[in-house]
Amino acid sequence: MAASYPPEVTPAEGDRLTEVAKDWALAHGLTVRPPPAIISAEADPVGILSTAVPVTLFPSPFPKVCFDQGVAVQRAYNELYASISQDEDFLAHIVKEIGDSDTFITELWKVHLRVKAEGYVQPKSLGLFRSDYMVHQDHAGSTPQIKQVEFNTIAASFGGLSSQTSLLHKYLASTEYPLLENSIKHGSLKLPPNHSASGLASGIHQAFIEYGPSVTGNQKCVIFLVQDGERNVFDQRHIEYELQQSQEPSIPVFRLPFSQTLEHTNTVDGPGRQLLYRPPQLPNHTFEVAVIYMRCGYGPDDYPDKSAWEARYHLERSAAIKCPTVLTQVAGTKKVQQVLATPETPSNPSVLGRYMSTDAASISNLTSTFTNIYPLDETEAGLKARKLATDPELCKAYVLKPQREGGGNNIYRSAIPQFLKTVPEAHWPSYILMELITPPPIKNTILRTGKLEHGGVICELGIYGTCIWDQNTKEISHNEQAGYLLRTKGDQSEEGGVAAGFGCMDSCTLV
Numbered sequence: 320m321a322a323s324y325p326p327e328v329t330p331a332e333g334d335r336l337t338e339v340a341k342d343w344a345l346a347h348g349l350t351v352r353p354p355p356a357i358i359s360a361e362a363d364p365v366g367i368l369s370t371a372v373p374v375t376l377f378p379s380p381f382p383k384v385c386f387d388q389g390v391a392v393q394r395a396y397n398e399l400y401a402s403i404s405q406d407e408d409f410l411a412h413i414v415k416e417i418g419d420s421d422t423f424i425t426e427l428w429k430v431h432l433r434v435k436a437e438g439y440v441q442p443k444s445l446g447l448f449r450s451d452y453m454v455h456q457d458h459a460g461s462t463p464q465i466k467q468v469e470f471n472t473i474a475a476s477f478g479g480l481s482s483q484t485s486l487l488h489k490y491l492a493s494t495e496y497p498l499l500e501n502s503i504k505h506g507s508l509k510l511p512p513n514h515s516a517s518g519l520a521s522g523i524h525q526a527f528i529e530y531g532p533s534v535t536g537n538q539k540c541v542i543f544l545v546q547d548g549e550r551n552v553f554d555q556r557h558i559e560y561e562l563q564q565s566q567e568p569s570i571p572v573f574r575l576p577f578s579q580t581l582e583h584t585n586t587v588d589g590p591g592r593q594l595l596y597r598p599p600q601l602p603n604h605t606f607e608v609a610v611i612y613m614r615c616g617y618g619p620d621d622y623p624d625k626s627a628w629e630a631r632y633h634l635e636r637s638a639a640i641k642c643p644t645v646l647t648q649v650a651g652t653k654k655v656q657q658v659l660a661t662p663e664t665p666s667n668p669s670v671l672g673r674y675m676s677t678d679a680a681s682i683s684n685l686t687s688t689f690t691n692i693y694p695l696d697e698t699e700a701g702l703k704a705r706k707l708a709t710d711p712e713l714c715k716a717y718v719l720k721p722q723r724e725g726g727g728n729n730i731y732r733s734a735i736p737q738f739l740k741t742v743p744e745a746h747w748p749s750y751i752l753m754e755l756i757t758p759p760p761i762k763n764t765i766l767r768t769g770k771l772e773h774g775g776v777i778c779e780l781g782i783y784g785t786c787i788w789d790q791n792t793k794e795i796s797h798n799e800q801a802g803y804l805l806r807t808k809g810d811q812s813e814e815g816g817v818a819a820g821f822g823c824m825d826s827c828t829l830v
């Protein structure tokens with residue numbers, strides 16, 4: 320490896336790498352639909368254009384011990400979140416703690432209660448999870464370890480693009496890096512294989528099989544439930560293509576905009592409540608939906624009116640295997656993460672043991688990834704957190720999070736006290752306060768919309784997991800680790816979302 324890695328490149332080398340990387344990205348679908356600022360909707364009404372996603376020129380160095388730690392703990396995390404999803408009483412308590420001020424979570428829970436009243440007909444659940452981490456080091460020279468940023472249970476994205484990003488860097492490592500002035504010898508980077516797209520697809524495939532044979536006599540299908548105007552389409556398509564390839568003849572897969580759910584699907588009257596889908600472009604076909612993979616429905620914007628909530632209820636009560644169910648979505652709230660991470664005290668027994676009582680080693684592997692997270696309620700921990708969050712100095716080490724997904728929702732550092740002044744105190748318990756993780760500094764070059772940005776970066780590792788379980792028997796029939804994501808952002812930016820425009824795709828070279 321070069322003396323200083325990643326190397327700085329000369330302007331001419333930068334031009335060369337830009338050309339090679341962007342063409343590889345376009346040729347291999349490491350792409351998104353262009354944002355309106357680049358191509359207006361009027362200029363491309365049918366959506367025939369795509370653009371390369373922002374990506375680092377080099378795989379970022381990532382400590383091998385940390386990478387291994389994340390991979391090793393993923394199946395235990397899958398099991399933990401499958402178990403939490405089965406504990407309705409615990410989740411009901413969580414929803415109560417979040418309180419009425421969060422109308423999104425309240426509405427979501429109502430969907431569950433309505434279906435529970437009539438009885439669920441599908442005991443199986445599919446989880447396509449992603450656990451996100453940053454590297455933490457107590458002090459220079461100490462062994463780095465990963466600390467969890469959050470655990471995603473709905474619409475965890477970039478698994479389709481991430482395996483492609485790993486391939487791009489592998490390609491550059493064998494073709495371009497050896498030619499640089501600061502040459503990186505072929506074979507000197509340690510690039511872990513990354514099967515995120517096929518790994519996620521195989522989770523869906525397994526659920527498709529476990530659904531069992533069609534009951535209505537129609538061919539079975541999988542639905543990718545998506546947002547209107549989704550730009551991150553190719554990320555989803557890579558998973559779809561892997562899924563279709565997983566058997567012969569291939570599985571029918573359809574992209575259904577959430578807003579069109581009620582128009583194009585119905586449930587069979589009677590105890591089975593099978594979900595039928597009629598693709599609008601194929602009027603002679605009706606499919607029985609085995610699996611619904613949601614890449615939407617995670618935030619209030621997806622529910623603009625009452626009919627969107629009816630659509631969610633309609634899907635939830637059907638026999639299709641949901642990824643995720645409402646219960647699993649609620650299990651993924653930051654409030655759950657906080658309750659799990661809140662240390663054991665006499666008045667607050669650790670909840671973790673309840674879910675993983677059989678394996679003490681797994682529990683300690685999990686808890687070693689936790690960082691300090693506090694409630695903002697009136698418990699002892701909550702009162703301490705309120706002091707931290709409202710203090711103009713102490714707040715600088717924290718991030719305040721509402722129960723939201725998809726990036727752009729958090730309040731950072733010095734902005735916290737001011738923000739809390741605008742929130743009635745009765746609503747504070749719907750937030751959690753989390754210690755900021757500050758990874759050791761590294762540098763890289765980001766290629767974004769054809770331009771290079773060199774400087775300090777912060778990396779966030781995501782490990783994917785797939786899990787299928789039975790809510791009634793509590794049996795876990797499938798539990799796998801499914802590749803990784805490395806997302807990188809400039810160190811001046813608080814948020815790291817690629818889709819939200821803050822971060823970029825990256826891969827690891829293990830150090």
Ligand code: ADP
Nearest residue numbers: 468469723724725726753754755756813814815
């Ligand atoms: P979301 O569900 O919206 O993705 P996250 O909890 O992942 O919410 O927060 C969004 C981003 O904020 C993360 O990707 C990360 O860049 C940053 N962030 C969140 N929590 C922390 C933390 N404890 N330390 C450092 N950065 C954080």
Ligand code: MG
Nearest residue numbers: 469471724725
């Ligand atoms: Mg999230």
Ligand code: MG
Nearest residue numbers: 451469725726
């Ligand atoms: Mg996140």
